[in-house]
Amino acid sequence: MIQIKEISAEETFPIRLKVLRKNIPLPYEFNGDFDKDTIHLGAFKNDKLIAVSSYMKASNKNFERNQYQLRGMATLTEYQGFGAGKLMLEKAVQILKEKNSNVLWCNARIAAVDFYKKQGFQTFGEKFDILYVGEHYVMLKKI
């Protein structure tokens, strides 16, 4: 069984590094990681951390005021497809609803667009490039 818990910023770093920064020379620590409003979630299977994601207050001018940005969504390769990503997003939406947030958005890698669509996100605007990482869409979910 997979359990979702709040974790610290530091606990997200090893999985971010391994899954999201392999051969990508960009920082694995994000601005806002240690802000008081930031939430970090971890998915645990038999007490082992297998997936992480972070939710930060944001100010994208295209969206409503009380918005959060999802960052650093990553599941260890050998545990992908077991529901960890979906469960983290469900927990995040529950927490953000309690904070009266109305929108969660992210910069989605092309390879993850269909994953986010399955979780109720939609693309917004045109495809764009992020250096070293590749093409992305902004995707959002109303909550």
Ligand SMILES: CC(C)(COP(=O)(O)OP(=O)(O)OC[C@H]1O[C@@H](n2cnc3c(N)ncnc32)[C@H](O)[C@@H]1OP(=O)(O)O)[C@@H](O)C(=O)NCCC(=O)NCCS
């Ligand atoms: C994208 C990612 C976070 C998904 O996490 P996960 O824990 O494997 O996802 P889940 O097991 O919760 O999948 C939920 C559903 O989405 C599907 N899914 C998962 N990844 C998918 C993908 N890349 N494309 C299409 N569908 C996907 C699953 O099959 C599952 O479908 P089901 O509900 O019909 O069974 C994970 O594959 C990953 O870490 N990828 C590499 C890093 C990455 O691209 N991160 C996102 C950066 S924007």
